[in-house]
Amino acid sequence: MNDTTMIPLAERPVVTLKEHIVEIISDSGEGAQRCGQSLGSIAARMGNGIWTVEIIPAEIRPPARSVAGASGNRIRIGASRITNGGDETDLVVAFNEQVLLGRVRDRELKPGCTILLENMWRSHKDPAIAASYAETHDKLVAAGYKIYEVPMERECLAVVNDARRGKNMFALGMLCSIYSLDLGLAREQIALTFGKKERSVIDANVRLLDAGHAWAEANLDFKYRIPATRSTVPQIVVNGNTALALGVLASGMDICAMYPITPATSASHYLSDVFEKVGGIVHQAEDEIAACAFAIGASYAGKCAVTITSGPGYSLKQEGIGLAVMGEIPLVVINVQRGGPSTGQPTKAEQGDLLTAIFGSHGDAPKVVMAASTIEDCFYSVITARKIAETFNMVVVVLTDAGLATSQQPFPRPQFSESWLAPPIDQSPVTADTKPYDWDPGTGLARRIAPGQPNGMHTITGLAHDRLSHVAYDPDANQEGLRMRSLKLAALQKTLKAPPVFGGASGDLLVIGWGSTQGAIEESVETLRAEGLKVSSMHLRFLQPMPPGIKEAMKRFKQVMTFESNWGDRPEDEIIDETNRRYTALATLLRARYLVDVDCWSEVRGQPIKPGTICRVIREKLNRRTLKAANS
């Protein structure tokens, strides 16, 4: 479509939408991510619900105009609270046609969706590029996509000398026009985003924003409005990793030991920036093993410490985690899960580490495993983890994933509480007969004696030991130690509340999930219940120990299944049957613990599971059952 044939603004009807998914994609380095994040923040400031997802190429600097090189951001904007990234994209801004192809191939774009495409390539001096552009354009149009060719480069050059560095703000201006967002707020957002830069940079970006807005107002024949309601309480917008880092700060922990690993590192970047202003330390160790051992040493001698990592690093820490379990040294381990096994998909989301988190480290190594299910939960989970670690002298693993790590969602601004902070180390006197492992026979709990305490001298050991921390040569002592360390999990379990059931208390299907799938699962349950299906869901924050009440809830439903982003065999595969089917992680755990025939469905495409997909799977499952019932 040519920009001279547009319908003038006055004739553009403003279409009111309940929600829309928009993405901005470019070669990496062209600023599409910043454009998307800004759009999300502006919409959030308007009072819209948002969920932003980063689109990250796996390579550091993929070649320009490559299919796999798409870098950018995807923003789901809604009239009310948004809990997940949603389904396929409704509107795309693309800086070249090649990055679009990757998104089409990945089935991320809604068929027939609107595409605003940079058209400078059509007249590119390299005839191969010009031909590729024309060919892709025509193919997409033929496939039903509605393409608007936009002279972004040309328009930007009218404002700045280097269009490559400013196109993102031009795109932001267009999007502000398309979604009727407040331009004043957008200018403020630019000032915030570029706050550290000089004034001239901010001014240039504001001019680009205005130019993009003006161009869209004058040339586009559509305009949307997504109603917004501002919350009455202050909200913050951060991604999951920033929330984790804020949680570490708020928990009163002093030391974080880490080794760089995608996608966990940004949490430590942020901590390094803010933590040390108040006496905290981020220690970048020589490797993952050292980071774990450093945190254990720090915890042993003082307050509980934390180590932050992702899958491969989590594997490397296993022996250290076992030592902390054996020595009963409090420790928080955060695992921002990525695709696995091995190097897997470093920038992609997966929930593949649940069983490793629970059963990892050789021997019986009981530890607490929690999973954050929202961005807000990333913040509070760390605070809770620290508290449990110190109360029970245990290792607490907090699982998040690459999806939560880079997604943004507003949540109520946390109101600081003194109770979040670690209490001072117990320095009440130790008597000469105090045992370093004076296990309570009922709960396995014992007071921890830190170095510095007169009369408390003992040697922590990874060897089996008795109550005096002496190496246990006696078989009873070994067994007592295993029993006591295991009892602590039961003691914690007694303090947990039953997870609530979302939807109805009984029905045909109970969906159980954990971690980042909560938003998508609950949205699906709402959709399906509106269609009349008797579907409910339950989401687990504690995976080890599992809270009470799960079995009772499952009994009230005809069927139970999990949706997870870790591989489970598909029954439709020819050689898969009940004797060899490997269930997904949570389904395996539920089946083992509760003797309930829990089914599972999983997808490991590196992207969060879409609510539309969950709805489709559940409709098919319930239909199949209805058909079966009708036939029998």
Next chain:
Amino acid sequence: MNTATECLLRMVEEHHELEDYQGGVPRWCTGCGDNAILAAVQRLCRDENLHPEKTVFVSGIGCSSRFPHYMRTYGFHGIHGRALPLAEGVKMSRPDLQVFVNTGDGDCCSIGAAHWIHALRYNMNMTLMLHDNQVYGLTKMQASPTSPKGTKTNTSPRGAYLDALNPLTVTLGVQNVSFVAQVVDWIPEVLYDVLSAAYHHEGFSFIRIIQRCPEWLPRLFEPVLHDTNRVLLLHHARGLKVSESLARTYRKQLEHDPSDIHRAREVASGTDPIPVGILYRNPEVPCYEETRHAGPLRTGAQVQKALETELDKYTVWPQAAEQAS
């Protein structure tokens, strides 16, 4: 103000005897060099009047690493190769504690080699004793990285295939190295003097202790033990001073200035005679724990202030925030 009597009483109270540092009965073999190290360390603790409750011995795995169990101080018998990062965490969290590390040639120079290199860079104020018996003892005689080429062991029945790693030259090649010494278990006087110098050094003190393993390599050091000319005593006005009696026994001596790293590297590469004494000392290298511990201890109020400042940056409804505050 304390009265004179009170001061006297406190001094008596705070004085420690050798027994105050003695933990469990050592389960090392008779004649094992570890016993000599333990005796020297307990003597050091007594002479320096270290508070047992403020002293931590951290170790990895191996014969050497049973050490903390035999001390009556705090101890952390960790996992194989990881004594150093554990000890670093202890020191970072509690700079007020005296930290010692006991490790072996397998623990430090093989499985924990990465931590060894980086511990030198961190230069945290602690003393490392490398119990180097040049063989794996606890797992019953396998070649270690410091086993001399040709050493017959269970994993090298036709003799160790590679040249031995020299821990001294490796250590002296790392940036921020600040104290390097070598001793042998059979000269207790120098062992003690070097330990004492290491303890007083502010920074990471690396002591390689060549020790005998009577169980698996009983004859390895026999020629050296019977020929005092195969030990080279290092002495200097700024290093160790050699007693007259010692000088009479060990006539091969070298005046070596421990502030000279180039000369230290040369001396370190000599293996026969074995250089014994302080090779290098530089008290000027900054300690990581001091570099990192910038401010005063955090209070709850500071944490809250920092948190609120950060939350302000991310709050999307400033007007709502204003209303709330």
